[in-house]
Amino acid sequence: MSANNLVSINNLTVEFKTELGSVTALKDVSFDLPRNCITAVVGESGSGKSVTSNSIMRLLPDSAQTSGEIILYPQKSEPISITSLAEKDPRLRSLRGGLVSMVFQEPMTALSPVHRIGDQVAEAVLCHREVSKEAAWSEAASMLEQVGLTDVQQKMRMYPFEFSGGMRQRVIIAMALICHPQLLICDEPTTALDVTIQAEILVLIKSLQQKLQNSVLFITHDLGVVAQVADRVVVMYDGQVLEVGDVKQILKNPQHPYTCHLLASMPGAERRTTKESKQKNWAAGAALGGGTALATAEDGRQVREFVR
Numbered sequence: 001m002s003a004n005n006l007v008s009i010n011n012l013t014v015e016f017k018t019e020l021g022s023v024t025a026l027k028d029v030s031f032d033l034p035r036n037c038i039t040a041v042v043g044e045s046g047s048g049k050s051v052t053s054n055s056i057m058r059l060l061p062d063s064a065q066t067s068g069e070i071i072l073y074p075q076k077s078e079p080i081s082i083t084s085l086a087e088k089d090p091r092l093r094s095l096r097g098g099l100v101s102m103v104f105q106e107p108m109t110a111l112s113p114v115h116r117i118g119d120q121v122a123e124a125v126l127c128h129r130e131v132s133k134e135a136a137w138s139e140a141a142s143m144l145e146q147v148g149l150t151d152v153q154q155k156m157r158m159y160p161f162e163f164s165g166g167m168r169q170r171v172i173i174a175m176a177l178i179c180h181p182q183l184l185i186c187d188e189p190t191t192a193l194d195v196t197i198q199a200e201i202l203v204l205i206k207s208l209q210q211k212l213q214n215s216v217l218f219i220t221h222d223l224g225v226v227a228q229v230a231d232r233v234v235v236m237y238d239g240q241v242l243e244v245g246d247v248k249q250i251l252k253n254p255q256h257p258y259t260c261h262l263l264a265s266m267p268g269a270e271r272r273t274t275k276e277s278k279q280k281n282w283a284a285g286a287a288l289g290g291g292t293a294l295a296t297a298e299d300g301r302q303v304r305e306f307v308r
């Protein structure tokens, strides 16, 4: 354990039993989430990002068999071994939505379509704290202001369908933060939004983290997003952690061939690519069991691309 870490994931392996056999979603995953820091987990679809974050929230289905350990070191209270909590343990309730809360990809599905925005955010307070309805409503109003909504009292009387996607995601972030979680998990929170709104939400998440000084686990498949938002990055592939480190260091000098490949596939990478890094990327292809092939670029040029 280190006093600087809020969460330690140690040798986490998750296997799902299905009718067609077993699927190993995570293989011996280990990394830490430091306090007061945004850690991004990046990797392609199916690499195990959501299974990792759902393991922290203990949201895996019964078909999941888990080994290894996740330990949470809350401020001012005893460490909690998340992986060994019994289903009926009261600490599980204080964990979900209390110590740890989550923002999902699709803001519409996380909100009830038939309840007013204000009632939904206030309900998040009432679920975890014994306060009056009036106090919960005014806390909800103040949190909605902090996530950048204007005319809050009027908006709190509206329904989710009257909000844009970006406004709904701000509401979800307010609901996630209203009980002051020590860890905020954002699982692809901007994927469903258009590019301009995506940039605004990233700025919001970063500025709220700096203000609240909590830890954020930010899941994405996009290294461009990692560069904008994260302090540290964990690169995952096929249920395994390939590389962990400071974001600037990893973006500047990636050590694993797969990270080089991810960097090379970012928009604009062609312009930044040096002869040396091209060689590294092609080595990445070979290391992942792939190769290169000629393809026709948009401007008609023949370019060599990595294929698997």
Ligand SMILES: Nc1ncnc2c1ncn2[C@@H]1O[C@H](COP(=O)(O)OP(=O)(O)OP(=O)(O)O)[C@@H](O)[C@H]1O
Binding pocket: 016, 018, 023, 024, 025, 043, 044, 045, 046, 047, 048, 049, 050, 051, 052, 061, 063, 221
């Ligand atoms: N309930 C389940 N039953 C069986 N297999 C599952 C289950 N949930 C996840 N998996 C498998 O575990 C692996 C990791 O899935 P996970 O959802 O963590 O990927 P991901 O990195 O979050 O991908 P994406 O970017 O598409 O969200 C995948 O192979 C997936 O099919």
Ligand SMILES: [Mg+2]
Binding pocket: 049, 050, 051, 187
């Ligand atoms: Mg996912």
